[in-house]
Amino acid sequence: MKPLSVECIRTILSGDLIQGSDDVIVHFGAYRLKQIKNQNTILFLRNNVVNLKKLVEYFPVVLVTDQTISRGVLYKNLTIIKVMDVEEAYWKFVNYYRSLFQIPVVAITGTAGKTTTKAMISHILSAEKTITATNSTNNSRTAHLQYLLSIDDDTEAAVFETAVGAPGDVLKAGEYFKPTIGIITNIGAHHLNYCKTLEGYIQAKGEMAKILDHSSVLIINSEDHNTKKIDLSNYLGRIIKVGIDPSCHFKADDIKYCKDGMQFCVLHEEKYYSVFVPGYGEHQVYNALAAIAAVHEIGIDLPVAADRLKTYKNLNKHLQVYEGLNGSTILDDTWSMTTTSLEAALKVLSEVGETKKRVAILGTITDLGSWGYAIHEQAGEIICKIGVDILITIGYHASIMADQALESGLNAQVYTFSNNPLAYDLLTKIVDENTIILIKGDMYSKPMIELASQLRKKH
Template identity: 60%
Template sequence: MKPLTVQNLTVITAGHLVQGSEEVLIQHGAYRLKQVKRPNTVLFMSKRIVNWKDLEPFYPIVLVTDRLYSQYEIPEQIIIIKVNNIDEAYWKFVNYYRNQFDIPIVAITGTSGKSTTKEMIKHILSADKNVASTPLSSNSRTASLQYLMNIDDDTDAAVFETAVGSPGDIKLAGEYFKPTIGIITNIGEHHLNYCKTLEGYIQAKGEMLDIISPTGVLILNAEDINTSKIDLSRFKGRIIKVGKHESCDFRASNIRYHENGMLFNVHHKKKLYEIFVPGFGEHQVYNALAAIAAIYEMDLPISLAAERLPSFKKLNKQLQVFKGINNSILIDDTWNITTTSLEAGLKVLNALGEGKKTIAVIGTITDLGSWGYIIHEQAGELISEIGVDVLITIGEHASIMALHAIEAGLTSPVYIFKNSTRVYKLLDEIVDENTILFIKGDMYSKEVSKLADDLKIKKSSTSE
């Protein structure tokens, strides 16, 4: 955080200093008690604080409040700024803090690939720039203030992941970050428990258009069907498209699998660049294209991306390749599961498994609400369409995709389990050195993730 004094904060919030010194320096921010973890934190809080003892290790604390306290109930180490309306005061502070920095800020959303794309951008920029970002796959809406305050006078650029759990999440993130560059990686079918319908989910992702600066840039996957359903007419900035089509501003061609990653060519303004990016799958090419487009908009050359991307480290449990049980090849893809990421993973399985026996172990897709049955049916259709030599599902809802894959024409052996207990024995019997084993689940499916870990012969990824 760029520090400021209590005196400055009092002016910013249009408040009145009730208690304490105006010279105290503020170095951290919070709007929940559990976010106060260090001294010199400003806490915006309307709710009455009763238990001050737990906060003693973090004194001095600056409390901005619209609540009236008696002079006897607050410790003297608490600096109090009284405001008329706590919400107005809080957003005055947020806007003041964000507006201090004239730097490129990237906001990224998408059903799949947003964390990877964010980390790629950060990796490229970090060669010679100080970059603030959301950490790894974190994107909590309650932590936006902390993410924003990671920006200070030494920051050259920022890259923030903005997820969608409910409609309005991206707009709220925009109130904090005010991005100059926005990216939508793709839109699948996820978080339908709150967005209710696919159309509602698409609209929620489309909030990205509303938060980008009018002079800013929106980077889109030109080949993503659901992204193409967003009404772009209200967007005032420039639109940059990435993909394989001739009309794309950043176009990929000659895409091929290479050792531990993907090789491809990028066409931009009649120039050609060869790019290697670690991580298997055509989806990884799209992630890299979006990252390249973003850094180019920051006036950095594509040649820098070509130089830096080969040393990019893939995120844990995202299509990582290991030596597995019985000398097989094991693909651990147990960080997240959507139909979008499932399709990408199955395509990688078939590409790497050419000439081998392919086995897919798949867990339940979460966060679907009443759409659970339909989406699992669609997953079954995907499995049938792409194909696999053996299908194993774990979990009651995952059985829907197995049964529907059979109905859709999958003739391969299918095994349905409620839990992973008997899966270990089955795999030990059917997996050999000519097998490639794909395990797909998410962070909430602990037993599927544990299965992947238990079946690895060595813990270091062969794809890094």
């Protein structure tokens, strides 16, 4: 955080100094008690009651409140700023702080690929710029303030994920970050427990266009069916399309699987550029196209971006390849589980395992609410369309995928289990060096992660 004096902050907030000194310097910000981890933090106190004893170890602390605090509980090294409305004061502070920095800010949303795209952009930019970015997949709304305050005078660019758990989440992120470049990687079917319908989810992702102004850039996947449903009629900025369609501003050609990744050419402004991106799958090509388009907007030449992309390290549990049980090959994709990422993973299994026995071990898709049954049926149809030789599901809802795949005509051996040990016992008997195994679940499914670890060869 750029250090700010209490006097400066008080002026911004039109607040009164009730206790303490205008000379205190603030280095951190919080709006929840548990977010205070350091001294010299400003806390916007939204609750009527706070146990100040819990803050003593972090003093000096600056408290912004619209409540009257009893003189009997005041402490040394506690500065209090009284405001008319603490919520209004909080947003004054957020808007002021963001206005201090005229830098490129990239915001990324999408059902799949946003963390990878963010990581690619960060990797390319960090070679010559000081950047800040969301940490791993920690993209919840409670983290927005900390990420905003991670921008300081040395920061030259910022890259943030803007996840959708419910309608309004992207709009809220926009209030903090005010991005200059927005990216929608793709839109599948997810978080229907709060978005209620696929249309509601599409609209929630489409909020990206609403948080960008007329001078901004929106990067979209031109082939994504659901992204095409977003109403962009009121968006006044530029739109950059990436994909394989001739209309794309960044068009991928001659896509090939090669050792440890994907090789392809990018056509941009009638010039071709050769690109290699670590990590398997055509979805990885789309992630790379979005990243290249974003960094090009920030001023990185395409040959430079392509050269830096070669050294990108594919993310943990994103279709990582390992030697596995009985000499088999393991594709560990236990990071996330949506129909979008499932389809991408099964395509990789099909391509990389073309000459091998293809085994898919699949867990449950979460955050679907009342849509759970229908979405798992859709997943079963996807499995049937792409095909596997052996399908293993773990968990009740995952078994719906197996049933639907069989009903749709899947020609494969199918097993449904309620737990890991049963699946592992079967695998010890049916896999060998001519077997490739995709194991797919999400980061919150400990059983799937544990099974993936069991299947890896121990050195």
